[in-house]
Amino acid sequence: MASLDYYEILEVSRDASDDEIKKAFRKMALKYHPDRNQGDKEAEKKFKEVNEAYQCLGDREKRNIYDTYGKDGLNGASGGGFGGFEDFDLGDIFSSFFGDGFGGATGQRRQRNLDNYPLDVEIGLTVNFKDAVFGKEKELKYKIKKPCKACDGSGSKDGKKETCPTCGGRGQISQRRGFMSYIQTCPTCKGEGEIIKEKCIKCNGLGYEEENISFKFSIPKGVDNGLKIRIAEKGNLSKDGSYGDLYVNIRVKEDSKFVRNGDDVYMEVPIFVTQAILGETIKIETLRGKKDLELHVGTKDGEQFILENEGIENIRTKKLGRLIAQVSIKMPKKIDEKQEKLLKELQESFNVKNNEIIEESLFDKIKGWFK
Known part of the structure; x- marks a missing residue:
């Protein structure tokens, strides 16, 4: 070096x-x-x-x-x-940059919750695609923690604690790794510096008991996969009587017909080759019921048709996205003699000769690339 x-x-x-x-x-x-x-x-x-x-x-x-x-x-x-x-505590140095809450045993002890558990609670909720689009009331069932009544949340049978034998009451231990020693939170007392002498019989020293919670929750319109919704004061109960918050992590199931992209929805519309040639108006199933989709003469395979305001309502702006219907042209797998005769007559009516390719000017072909 x-x-x-x-x-x-x-x-x-x-x-x-x-x-x-x-x-x-x-x-x-x-x-x-x-x-x-x-x-x-x-x-x-x-x-x-x-x-x-x-x-x-x-x-x-x-x-x-x-x-x-x-x-x-x-x-x-x-x-x-x-x-x-020796005894270099990187967390203490970072604390001088970020504040005591960043890391290190010292910062952790200062920021320690008065309770033996975090006050906020997170749960997952899986919803169907349509419920995510239009919203629905669901019943949430989960458990919250609250201070044990028998020991007043201390975890101790008689309320007494003794000095931690591992760290001697410091709440920290020094652990050597190679050329350096690191200050870490004591694993025995979790930085408290004290341990319970005799555990509470009711909570086994945890300091809390659990309660089953159930209430009706309205899923907002337009929620998407991965969205986290905060519900105030529905979390764990603190010793001071205040409640933490509940965070609901939304998971949306995939749909067999629709694919979401932001507020837009994509769907595939299978049509027969004659419908594409004739440019028919067909009925398609959208998020909000059946709608007319007007094809044009000579509709191409993979062509997209956009229906404004038929997508998903934005959860913040309340504006509706689009429905993008992509055409998939289906060809017949076999034909009978009558159909073959009719198709040949149709081919001749377009001046397409048997066993020859369709002549197309280079200029027309290049223009087609940009359509």
Whole structure:
């Protein structure tokens, strides 16, 4: 690593500001962090280089020495060089960038919920295609958590707790990985620093009990697959008497006739070859019942016809999308003698000769490409 320049490691210029250096370190530390690259020795090496570079360039005094004398000048700097890697908590450094809620054991303890469970609840709801288009009332059934009455949500039989033997009450432990040690949340007390001495018999130390919930929920018109709907105060119950929110994840079943694309709907319309030639008006089944589809003489296979305001109502703007009907021309698989005679007469009426291709000018052909 001696041959690498600290500025090159962080990919910044030598006149980079303190803020630019800090941003570069944040980006590269996230990229090469061992938790994201487990077993990757090269990433581990890069992570070490990034941290060494930031310990120098992130300190005004050390940076001035480095700019003047290089790495050799740092050997005599106060503090003994780079001995600060032990018990290095990356989460605490990120907290200085993003706030305490970003990560690390310290931030997690400060942001810990007063309850033993998250207040928000997520459930999945599968709906039929037509119900997603037009909306429908559904009954939602799920479970919520609420504080155990027997122990008042503490999880302890007598309400007492004792110091966690694993972390000694700190809520954190130090774990060594290769060349570094990391501060992590204690797995025994989950960062509390205390453990329950005797578990509550009713909730087995969980601190909560579950309740079955059921209520009517109106699916809005136009919901799409993957949409998440928030219903306020239908989640878990907190110790302070407030409720979290319920999030309903919508999954829409595929339909056998219609394919959705945003607010537009596509459908295939199979027609017989004579209907395409004659340009008939045919009845098609749309989302809102049967409608007339006017073909034109010589309708082509794969040609699309657009019906405005026959699509799906946008859940926000309430505007209707389009229905795109794509024609699929069906040919006869066999014909009898009478049909063969009639088809030959039809062919002759168009001056099409037997066993010859249809002559078409190059100009007409090119024009057809753009239709």
